[in-house]
Amino acid sequence: MQLSRFPRLHFAHLPTPLEPMERLSKHLGGPNLWIKRDDCTGLSTGGNKTRKLEFLVADALEKGADTIITQGATQTNHGRQTAAIAAKLGLECHILLEDRTGRTDRDYCYNGNILLDQLHGAHLSEYPGGTDMNAKMEELSAQLQGQGKKPYVIPGGGSNEVGSLGYVSAALEILSQAEAKNLRIDHVVHATGSAGTQAGLVTGFAGTNSQVPVLGIGVRVPQETQENNVYNLVKRILGHLDLPTDLIPREAVVANCNYVGDGYGEPTEGMVEAIKLLAEYEGILLDPVYSGKGMAGLIDLIRQGHFKKGENVVFIHTGGNAGLFSYLETFSLPDYRAQTRAQTGS
Numbered sequence: 001m002q003l004s005r006f007p008r009l010h011f012a013h014l015p016t017p018l019e020p021m022e023r024l025s026k027h028l029g030g031p032n033l034w035i036k037r038d039d040c041t042g043l044s045t046g047g048n049k050t051r052k053l054e055f056l057v058a059d060a061l062e063k064g065a066d067t068i069i070t071q072g073a074t075q076t077n078h079g080r081q082t083a084a085i086a087a088k089l090g091l092e093c094h095i096l097l098e099d100r101t102g103r104t105d106r107d108y109c110y111n112g113n114i115l116l117d118q119l120h121g122a123h124l125s126e127y128p129g130g131t132d133m134n135a136k137m138e139e140l141s142a143q144l145q146g147q148g149k150k151p152y153v154i155p156g157g158g159s160n161e162v163g164s165l166g167y168v169s170a171a172l173e174i175l176s177q178a179e180a181k182n183l184r185i186d187h188v189v190h191a192t193g194s195a196g197t198q199a200g201l202v203t204g205f206a207g208t209n210s211q212v213p214v215l216g217i218g219v220r221v222p223q224e225t226q227e228n229n230v231y232n233l234v235k236r237i238l239g240h241l242d243l244p245t246d247l248i249p250r251e252a253v254v255a256n257c258n259y260v261g262d263g264y265g266e267p268t269e270g271m272v273e274a275i276k277l278l279a280e281y282e283g284i285l286l287d288p289v290y291s292g293k294g295m296a297g298l299i300d301l302i303r304q305g306h307f308k309k310g311e312n313v314v315f316i317h318t319g320g321n322a323g324l325f326s327y328l329e330t331f332s333l334p335d336y337r338a339q340t341r342a343q344t345g346s
């Protein structure tokens with residue numbers, strides 16, 4: 001797997017740290033927990049899409065693009081990271097936003113990732129939930145071509161065989177860090193959505209016979225759909241790497257989709273608990289849509305005894321904490337000002 005034969009730009013802050021979570025591990029009393037800090041990839045508050053964009057944007061430039069089009073949910077982290085790299089490279093950027101939650105409050109519609117998208121100068125447009133977003137991107141692409149522009153369309157989450165190379169590379173990075181630390185990794189756990197992160201990791205870990213199993217915690221669709229999405233992408237990545245597309249067995253793709261709650265982007269109690277625990281025990285900020293639910297799944301599985309004491313579990317922090325600022329109401333935090341006034345009687 002010589003990834004350097006594929007076009008790639010280097011703007012992510014790599015390698016991201018792989019750190020022990022000692023206080024959280026002790027508090028939960030289960031396996032030794034580690035965290036891979038892909039929230040620290042550097043681009044506009046970081047996140048997992050930055051690794052994919054190194055390959056995607058290199059491909060776009062090689063094809064002569066001057067404009068990037070992509071899509072996601074209103075608070076898409078992928079859109080925000082795309083807007084940032086487009087700004088840095090002087091590319092025009094269009095982000096098509098699908099309203100998957102129906103929320104109309106100011107924080108959700110204008111704060112968090114949306115604030116950052118607009119600061120980076122991206123063009124935003126909004127579509128109702130259930131819209132065929134790929135068709136809308138193609139329509140916009142044709143329209144911009146008509147104006148003499150050279151658009152490059154990046155699929156939602158950057159999850160195709162090009163973008164996913166970022167996570168094949170991340171798997172190799174994790175293996176080399178583990179070797180340097182003399183760390184035997186028994187499990188890797190992370191939040192899985194548009195499938196590119198998990199597909200890349202599985203390809204990197206299974207394709208090198210590292211014996212590191214990956215568990216994706218789903219945030220949107222049911223388990224079978226999610227696993228099939230990931231596995232189909234694994235086969236496309238293998239083809240792109242000129243490896244046999246049946247190199248990796250279907251069983252290597254495992255997702256647990258029991259922690260979605262009421263739907264994509266809808267808060268759950270487990271997510272709120274996970275975000276508070278990581279903030280209070282490790283000083284680390286997760287996000288409400290992905291890493292918070294991923295960690296909620298990991299915590300619940302630890303409580304169910306799914307992992308053995310002494311095992312080493314690496315949670316991949318895929319970023320997204322800019323989204324916290326669109327979920328203020330979800331955390332029902334005490335009103336410190338009202339408390340102060342009550343105490344001082346003023």
Ligand SMILES: *Cc1c(COP(=O)(O)O)cnc(C)c1O
Nearest residue numbers: 077193194195197290318319320
């Ligand atoms: C996109 C995203 C994920 C999911 O990654 P996929 O490659 O889409 O499966 C997880 N966490 C965060 C914070 C994300 O933005």
